[in-house]
Amino acid sequence: MIPAVLPTYNRAPLAFVKGEGSWLIAEDGSRYLDLGAGIAVNALGHAHPALVKAISDQAAKLWHVSNLYRIPEQEKLAEMLVDKTFADTVFFTNSGTEAAELAIKMARKYHYTNNQPERIQIIAFEGAFHGRSTGAIAAAGSEKMVKGFGPLMPGFTLLPWGDHDALRAALTNQTCAVIIEPVQGEGGIRAVPDQCLKGLRDLCDETGTLLIFDEVQCGMGRTGKLFAHEWSGITPDIMMVAKGIGGGFPLGAVLATEAAAKGMVAGSHGSTYGGNPLGCTVGAAVMEIVSDDAFLDAVSRKSAQFRQGLEGLVAAHPQVFEAVRGQGLILGLKCKASNLDIVKAGYAEHLLSVPAADNVLRLLPALNIEETEISEALARLDRTATRIEASL
Ligand code: PLP
Numbered sequence: 001m002i003p004a005v006l007p008t009y010n011r012a013p014l015a016f017v018k019g020e021g022s023w024l025i026a027e028d029g030s031r032y033l034d035l036g037a038g039i040a041v042n043a044l045g046h047a048h049p050a051l052v053k054a055i056s057d058q059a060a061k062l063w064h065v066s067n068l069y070r071i072p073e074q075e076k077l078a079e080m081l082v083d084k085t086f087a088d089t090v091f092f093t094n095s096g097t098e099a100a101e102l103a104i105k106m107a108r109k110y111h112y113t114n115n116q117p118e119r120i121q122i123i124a125f126e127g128a129f130h131g132r133s134t135g136a137i138a139a140a141g142s143e144k145m146v147k148g149f150g151p152l153m154p155g156f157t158l159l160p161w162g163d164h165d166a167l168r169a170a171l172t173n174q175t176c177a178v179i180i181e182p183v184q185g186e187g188g189i190r191a192v193p194d195q196c197l198k199g200l201r202d203l204c205d206e207t208g209t210l211l212i213f214d215e216v217q218c219g220m221g222r223t224g225k226l227f228a229h230e231w232s233g234i235t236p237d238i239m240m241v242a243k244g245i246g247g248g249f250p251l252g253a254v255l256a257t258e259a260a261a262k263g264m265v266a267g268s269h270g271s272t273y274g275g276n277p278l279g280c281t282v283g284a285a286v287m288e289i290v291s292d293d294a295f296l297d298a299v300s301r302k303s304a305q306f307r308q309g310l311e312g313l314v315a316a317h318p319q320v321f322e323a324v325r326g327q328g329l330i331l332g333l334k335c336k337a338s339n340l341d342i343v344k345a346g347y348a349e350h351l352l353s354v355p356a357a358d359n360v361l362r363l364l365p366a367l368n369i370e371e372t373e374i375s376e377a378l379a380r381l382d383r384t385a386t387r388i389e390a391s392l
Pocket of ligand 1: 039094095096097098100129130131132181185186214215216217218242243
């Protein structure tokens with residue numbers, strides 16, 4: 001019999017009743033060190049006092065009014081994002097998938113408005129993940145996501161990741177935009193080298209193609225800059241944000257330059273919930289903390305500590321781990337043993353991690369994880385690897 005919850009996930013037999021910082025507390029009271037942070041969502045860990053206060057205070061005042069009215073909390077968060085980024089304007093969504101939909105629509109509308117309606121083709125990359133809508137799965141293409149769901153939204157060209165010649169050849173006078181994650185998350189924590197992002201920006205400029213960055217997973221401080229592309233010194237035309245921006249409250253955003261957004265006039269897009277007072281109040285509380293330079297520097301310091309420890313684990317457990325990947329606190333261990341087995345073995349050590357494609361173990365802790373907790377995580381990963389070795 002089908003369960004009451006549609007069975008689209010293979011869930012671990014664990015349920016949590018409480019969270020405190022980087023720890024999750026199970027039904028039986030046992031504590032788990034959380035290196036998944038709800039898949040890069042709980043940027044400030046669980047039950048951060050500033051976020052609890054922000055959401056509680058706002059919940060007592062006003063949750064939702066709809067976008068029929070001005071929303072001062074939305075305007076405040078939009079201004080914070082505009083201040084700190086390349087963007088001139090922001091649209092708020094409830095998720096990364098909805099941000100992907102708007103990014104695609106905005107890019108197509110840009111060319112339509114520029115009297116080039118034939119420019120509809122969007123170049124995306126194998127191994128990418130942009131969400132689960134029919135547009136977002138067309139932009140990723142992996143068999144498990146698309147099989148049986150056709151017809152897919154037309155107008156996407158999928159290229160191998162890192163193939164510069166294929167990219168050059170694919171850019172035609174019908175190309176609308178290139179969409180790419182500066183650090184691929186689900187695809188196995190693959191960071192696009194800065195040089196390649198710069199080259200991509202140049203190619204887009206030469207051909208009048210819009211550049212869309214999907215920073216849903218790698219943005220909001222996760223790499224040690226507010227947004228991952230900042231390391232490369234170049235900027236996109238459109239950027240998708242979600243996950244960390246709400247710290248656990250469902251919130252996403254599309255950021256754009258004035259030029260890229262020029263077709264998006266009244267009536268061209270909308271959302272009932274997107275940008276409501278409750279979500280934007282939490283988003284502003286997250287932004288206040290995460291966009292602070294000292295906070296971002298601490299992410300880089302913690303990353304250095306974590307990476308060094310992980311390199312040690314790769315050396316100590318060559319049958320289990322192969323290499324360290326990633327940047328900041330979006331880290332991956334390329335595994336020799338099965339990443340799924342390692343995630344499961346971690347449960348016995350009360351350690352939570354997330355699998356990714358390419359047999360990678362994803363480590364996406366809260367950005368405010370303590371140094372002692374990183375040491376504890378490394379010790380638990382070490383014991384997890386020893387368990388795996390014993391089973392080989
Ligand atoms: N883009 C990236 C890079 C993601 O990692 C995800 C989710 O994992 C999405 C888009 C989709 O976001 P959501 O699940 O909030 O719809």
